[in-house]
Structures are given as C-alpha cells and as structure tokens.
Amino acid sequence: MPITPNQGSTGGGTPVSITGTNLSNTSAVRFGTRLATDIVNVSPTEVTAVSPAGSGVAPVTVTTPGGTSNPVPFYYVGAPFKQSLSPTTGSTAGGETITLTGTGLSSATNVAFGATNATPTVVSDNQLTVVAPAGTAGSVAITVTTAGGTTNGLSYTYVAAPVVTSVDPAEGPEAGGTAVTITGTSLTETSQVTFGGAAAPFTVLSDTSISAVTPPGTGTVDVVVSTEGGSDTLVGGFTYLAGPGV
Numbered sequence: 001m002p003i004t005p006n007q008g009s010t011g012g013g014t015p016v017s018i019t020g021t022n023l024s025n026t027s028a029v030r031f032g033t034r035l036a037t038d039i040v041n042v043s044p045t046e047v048t049a050v051s052p053a054g055s056g057v058a059p060v061t062v063t064t065p066g067g068t069s070n071p072v073p074f075y076y077v078g079a080p081f082k083q084s085l086s087p088t089t090g091s092t093a094g095g096e097t098i099t100l101t102g103t104g105l106s107s108a109t110n111v112a113f114g115a116t117n118a119t120p121t122v123v124s125d126n127q128l129t130v131v132a133p134a135g136t137a138g139s140v141a142i143t144v145t146t147a148g149g150t151t152n153g154l155s156y157t158y159v160a161a162p163v164v165t166s167v168d169p170a171e172g173p174e175a176g177g178t179a180v181t182i183t184g185t186s187l188t189e190t191s192q193v194t195f196g197g198a199a200a201p202f203t204v205l206s207d208t209s210i211s212a213v214t215p216p217g218t219g220t221v222d223v224v225v226s227t228e229g230g231s232d233t234l235v236g237g238f239t240y241l242a243g244p245g246v
Helices: none
Strands: 007-009 015-019 028-031 037-043 046-050 057-064 072-077 081-086 089-091 097-103 110-113 116-118 121-124 127-131 138-146 149-159 163-168 171-173 179-185 190-195 202-206 209-213 220-227 230-241
Touching: 015 057, 081 138, 081 149, 097 138, 163 220, 163 230, 179 220, 190 202, 190 209
Parallel strands: 007 072, 089 149, 171 230
Antiparallel strands: 015 046, 028 057, 037 046, 057 072, 081 097, 097 127, 110 116, 110 138, 121 127, 138 149, 163 179, 179 209, 190 220, 202 209, 220 230
C-alpha cells in the first residue's frame, strides 16, 4: 500500500495519496495513533488524506468496514534551518551560484529570492546550491521550502552594474600618479579600477564618485570599473601624455 508523498512537515497539513485495494468506504486514516483530516475516497484503489502533526516515523493505516490495513511508514520532517549563504551579493542580472548551508535541507524543492523562485540542487542534508535569478538592486529575503516547511532569516543583496560617465582630468603623464575623479552610478561596491588593464589604487567617495590614482601607461586607454554587479568600460577614458624630449 504505497503512500505519496511519504514525508511531510512535523506541523502536519501534508496532503497524501494512499493506493491499494478495497479502499471503498474508508472510515479512518491514522498516522500512528493520530487521525488524518480531510479523508476523501477517490476510488476503490485510492484514498487521499491530510497528515496530522507528528514526529519521527509514523505507521499509516487505513480502516474500512472490512478491517484495518497493514501499516506503511510516513516520515515527519522538521522545518529547515539556514546557517549561512555564500556569496551574499551578486549582479541584478542573476546567474550567481549560491551555496546555502544549514540542516534539514535534503528535501528542499524551492528557494525564493524575495518573490522570485529558483530550483535548488541538494548536495546533502546540510548544503544546497542555487543559481540566483535576476532581481532589482537591494536586499531580498531568502526562503527555503522543504517537506518540513519553509524558513527564512537570511538575505541576498542585488547590486546594479556600474556605469562610468567621465574621468577628470582625462589626461596625465606616462609615469602615472595623476589623481582623477571617476563619476558614474552604482559605484559603491567597486572592487577594482583599471587604466588600460593596469590596476589603480582607488577610494570610493560615494555611489556616484571614485577617487583614483593612475598607474604608469602610454597612449589613450580604456578605464574599467568593476563591482559585484559587473563592470563598465569608458572607452578611451584617459590619455597618457609623453614627456618632452631634449
């Protein structure tokens, strides 16, 4: 007498389907000593019922005027517990692979990023991975759904891709050392600034401004700003000036 699903929340409320024979006129479905709710005879070979609250492994039996069936196991699963999320930030475009650790994750079927759902890959009862869907800039709650219920308590921050609009001054000596101000948007999470591929020391002043010092270089080069949300290139954003020759 199979039961589907064979696991559910300790809080009860899991609809289950029990199949077998001679199930007409079912009068009771018990999970251990507790009666199920909302019992419906679908056919002589199927009964549906809603699990009561419980814990551990409960023997499920069906009672009809002809007697009581043999028991089949139903496994009560506690609500999942989330411990950590890594990484905790990513691009608004999505696509970041997130690792979530905790307990009770083996039956996870969904991870919600705010109101957007994603399908996880279960690694073990203590770990799952999920690819972040696209989202809007800001923090969203992470909710995990398992056979034991849902839980939240962690958050993920979407970071908008940066936009670089200008570099001032836009030229300086080949030796480097020119202090410049880079302006744009979504610059708060800047992790790297390069001039022609060479990394430059920088300080984030605000979400729209960065102070940087040019490294050595030659010619006209692209200026690239990289953040958790992606990168943006100001093509030909800075020109190195050759020193005078005598």
